[in-house]
Amino acid sequence: MGERPRTWQQQERRALVADLVRTQATLQARTEQLQAIFASRWYRLARFFWRLRSGRVWRRPSAPRPAGEDSFARPLNGGGANGGAAAGGAAAGEPPHTLEAVPRVALDEPPRLLLAGHRLVFCEQLARRARRAGAAVREDRWRTHGDHDEEASGAALAWADTIHCEWCLGNAVWYSRNKLDRQRLVVRFHRMELETPYPGEVELERVDALVFVARHVLEAACERWGWDAEDPRFRVLPNGVDADAQALPKLPGAERTLAMVGYVPRLKRLDRALDLLAALRRRDERFRLAVKGREPWEHDWLGARAEDRACYRRLGERLEREPALRGAVSFEPFGDDVAEFLRRAGWVVSAGEVEGHSVALAEGMASGAAPVVWERPGAREQYGERWVHADAEAAALWMLNALEHDQGAGEREAAAAFAAERWSWERLGPAWDELLGLGAEAARPLGPAG
Numbered sequence: 001m002g003e004r005p006r007t008w009q010q011q012e013r014r015a016l017v018a019d020l021v022r023t024q025a026t027l028q029a030r031t032e033q034l035q036a037i038f039a040s041r042w043y044r045l046a047r048f049f050w051r052l053r054s055g056r057v058w059r060r061p062s063a064p065r066p067a068g069e070d071s072f073a074r075p076l077n078g079g080g081a082n083g084g085a086a087a088g089g090a091a092a093g094e095p096p097h098t099l100e101a102v103p104r105v106a107l108d109e110p111p112r113l114l115l116a117g118h119r120l121v122f123c124e125q126l127a128r129r130a131r132r133a134g135a136a137v138r139e140d141r142w143r144t145h146g147d148h149d150e151e152a153s154g155a156a157l158a159w160a161d162t163i164h165c166e167w168c169l170g171n172a173v174w175y176s177r178n179k180l181d182r183q184r185l186v187v188r189f190h191r192m193e194l195e196t197p198y199p200g201e202v203e204l205e206r207v208d209a210l211v212f213v214a215r216h217v218l219e220a221a222c223e224r225w226g227w228d229a230e231d232p233r234f235r236v237l238p239n240g241v242d243a244d245a246q247a248l249p250k251l252p253g254a255e256r257t258l259a260m261v262g263y264v265p266r267l268k269r270l271d272r273a274l275d276l277l278a279a280l281r282r283r284d285e286r287f288r289l290a291v292k293g294r295e296p297w298e299h300d301w302l303g304a305r306a307e308d309r310a311c312y313r314r315l316g317e318r319l320e321r322e323p324a325l326r327g328a329v330s331f332e333p334f335g336d337d338v339a340e341f342l343r344r345a346g347w348v349v350s351a352g353e354v355e356g357h358s359v360a361l362a363e364g365m366a367s368g369a370a371p372v373v374w375e376r377p378g379a380r381e382q383y384g385e386r387w388v389h390a391d392a393e394a395a396a397l398w399m400l401n402a403l404e405h406d407q408g409a410g411e412r413e414a415a416a417a418f419a420a421e422r423w424s425w426e427r428l429g430p431a432w433d434e435l436l437g438l439g440a441e442a443a444r445p446l447g448p449a450g
Contacts, residue, residue: 113436114156116140116175117166122188122359125240126164126436129429133438145196146170154178162186162437168210169198176203184208186435191217191356200225209435211235213357216378235435238357238382240428243420246366251343255408256286259345259369261338261360262293264302266311272351272374274315275392278324283400287328289349292341294334342367346412347399352376366419370411372399387415 113135115123120139127137140156142148146169157163157178165172168189179185186209193199199221204210212218215236222229258277263270273289280287296302296312303309319325332341338360342348348364350373355361365371371387372395373379379388389395402408421427432438 111135111437112159112161113137113438114140114160114163115166116142116153116156116163116171118142118144118169118171120166122190122239123164123166125242125425126432129425129432130436130438133433135436135438140171142171144170145198146173148174150174157183164188164436168193168202169196172207173198173201173203176206179206184437186211189213189217189221191354194220194224207233209233209235211237211435213238214378215381217356220377235431237428237431238423239359239362240425241359241362241366241419241423243366243416243424246339246342246363246419247368247416248339248343250346250368250412253286253288254344254346254369255403256284256288257345258287258289258347258349258372259342259364260289260291260293260349260351261341261364263291264294264296264299264308265305266308267353269351269353269374270315271311271318272392273349274318274322274325274329276349276351276372276395277328278322279392279396280399281324281328283396289329290332290341290344291329292332292334292338295331298334338363339367342369345369346408347372350374355379357382362419362423365415366423368412368416370402370408370415383418 111134113127113130115127115137116139117123118141120141130137138156138159140148140153145167148171153174157175157180160183162184163175163179163186165175165185165187168187172187175185176187185207187202187207188211189199190213194217204227210231210233212221212234213236218234218236219229221227227234258273258280260268260270260273262268263273270291273291277287277289296308319329342364345364345367346369348361348367348369348371350358350361350371352358352374354376355378361371361373371383373383373388374395375388375390389398402411
């Protein structure tokens, strides 16, 4: 008899859970519908005129401007040269009553910043800074480099004052073609975009600022797509780091521990880091290498790259058979605990063949780990001569010499000071305030590339 009541209780719990799930789905759908309504152009226009009638907004005269590609403006203008007078009774020479001609100027409304892209991890500090400045922040997360929900992007576009496209990919193409004249469009160009066709499809004349993470990336992009490297809208701003968050006390043994954050794809060259570790351990077996990041098989796209799969297979075999490496390399999963991970490291390795501006290396330096950088385009301009090496043997000799002469601590302190001076948000933040129109800087003209 006890079994049947328990069965009824289980059925009742399942039914209750199902009801809760349906209720949650209904609420989510209603919320999305309301968000779409509130973000629509019709709602914003109606709300604007209500505020105008109630005296809650002041209005500046605006110069006549064409409707352009704004599908909302065309019906209001009647679609032709004289459509404004025909549809709305405006006198000749009077500015047409389009959405662009009536900008949002309510004194009590914060600026609206839209962040758009497939991977917005590099925007987190930007978003926090914008919110501290009083801006409203919204995201348009794309599924891939070129795939997105166009209806959601359209609603986000109608809402925004300033659009920041993280990565110069399909998001930058779409927003450059669809932005309104009243909106500011800022695009950040990392490095991987050089391997895609997207930058060449961007309507560059509709971009207000194109921000490159490094000078050598700017030069490579201009060479590939025939852009003018002296275009005043082009800026060079490296990725920023939270230097204070990384500056944690080092753990015992850090002076002989190397760290590498991120080792996929194969261009990151984990094999070079292993070469360095082997060279060091031939002289001092206390050296260790700690690697952090997503494992190769966690990336779906790796299945289509036979060379990458073969590379990681060889690396796994090498770790098992090479005596100098056996037991000296540890792997940790991807996570947001990078600052804690870097406490173990006195050295941070950047062995990639190509990089834009490596955030992992910058964070490692800010943590007080001395950088070990391989020669590559832009490396010496970014990090100076002292930390850039031709190969693993040269890097090992430099590290051993620094330890032998008690210079390891000095190298670590110099690295932390270098990172704070060049890549802290205290230094880079004002430039982003200007670019995104936050605060008084919005009225200033954009400066030259630098």
